[in-house]
Amino acid sequence: MRFGSSLFTAIGDELDGLRRGLTDLATGMVRDRTRLAITGLRRSGKTVLTTCLAHHLLEPSGLPFLSVVAENRLDATRLVPLRDLPPFPLEEAVAGLARETPIWPQPTDRLSGLAIEMLYRTGHRLGRLIDPTRRHFIEIVDYPGEWLLDLPLLEHDFRTFSAHALALAERPIRQPAAAAWQELLKEVDPQAPGDPALEARLAEAYRTYLRACQEELGLSFIQPGRFVDRSKIADEELISFCPLPLPASPLPHDSIGARFERRFERYRDELVKPFYRDNFSRFDRQIVLVDLLTALNRGPDHFEDVQESLATVVRSFRYGSGSILTNWLTPKIDRLVFAATKADHIAPSQHAAMKQLLEIMIAPSSRHTRFAGAPHEVLAVAALRSTDVVRTELHGQVLSCLKGRLVETGQETVLFPGELPPDLPEPHDWTSGRFRFRDFAPRRLPRGRNGAASHIRLDQLLEAAVGDRLT
Incomplete structure (x- = not known):
């Protein structure tokens, strides 16, 4: 009986997807678009990432490693409503981060969405002859992480x-x-x-x-x-x-x-x-955010809890590749990026270890997506830098330290952030007090051409997630 119930539910979901896809085709609502799932557990940085992605797409000079920007093919971008959803509070969130004393956006407590319309020139020679200027819509849905x-x-x-x-x-x-x-x-x-x-x-x-x-x-x-x-x-x-x-x-x-x-x-x-039906079943690209540092700070039980949560959530999405027509009718996620957040809370020399540790942590999740035919990448990112890197000398050794405003004190501080293990922590790592990564308040979100200095690999994250859609 359990098998039959699941089977009929799956068939019903597929029919729902086909019906929505056919309706879109019949009403002319299918557009050249990417439905981007920004997936994150509670307090993983989902709202901040959505805010900074949208801000930099609207002011794209801060995205030098996004190919459509690097090749000078992006002509214009604008914010447009995402149908059927209340608007994501982008203006309010950007204003809070642009204050003299910036504040993080409020945690999400409702469903909302936004879309960025991009006008760009194709990079393919044949494409330039047929349709030199194209439009693409990047659509993002925000939701409470508890859901x-x-x-x-x-x-x-x-x-x-x-x-x-x-x-x-x-x-x-x-x-x-x-x-x-x-x-x-x-x-x-x-x-x-x-x-x-x-x-x-x-x-x-x-x-x-x-x-x-x-x-x-x-x-x-x-x-x-x-x-x-x-x-x-x-x-x-x-x-x-x-x-x-x-x-x-x-x-x-x-x-x-x-x-x-x-x-x-x-x-x-x-x-x-x-x-799920109205939002998650319609995504075709995915960014999965992981707050690796907080999981390490809180100990082995929390680390295991986050790992189990991620694996369980990822199994709830549909992955695989298909033709343009089948993806319109029954969308599946065909590419995803796992991103370790708060890369600005450790020294740049530790980013490789952060990436490697995340790869090990998400192995159960990535195994599932690879079998479904959806390739993935792993990155260490910071949607908005909270620190500057400074070098200090201690006992003749040069250390990479961080300078930033600590959340707990509100004071500007220089400290050595500690190091990450390149593999899963050993029992003595958990008991030695090794993991004491601190939380920093946000730096001011800059405007204009110095935007690239305000994040870590946000442009690479976008390139990995949607770059091929903008060629």
């Missing part, structure tokens, strides 16, 4: 969701936060008649546990994501359930277990599925 971990729920029913969530709560790092909810579960018989008061207590205890995992423990794997995000849900019943230890036998129709099962299915079908 990302909901996508795997599309492949679960209540029974499999409960089994996984209960096992997760038994992990040593999570168990203290889960203790109160687990104690309450001991009083519950999933086959007993529904009890609204008990059900409300169970749901609130589970939400409290998830909030503790996110806010106090700093973990990423939080399901369901909308249980902890900042958006409001009109129908409270959709978040009024929790995982239960279920018997093998069927649940009575009016039992607590059956009532929670129906709410889980409504959450999955009414919130998660439309979000």
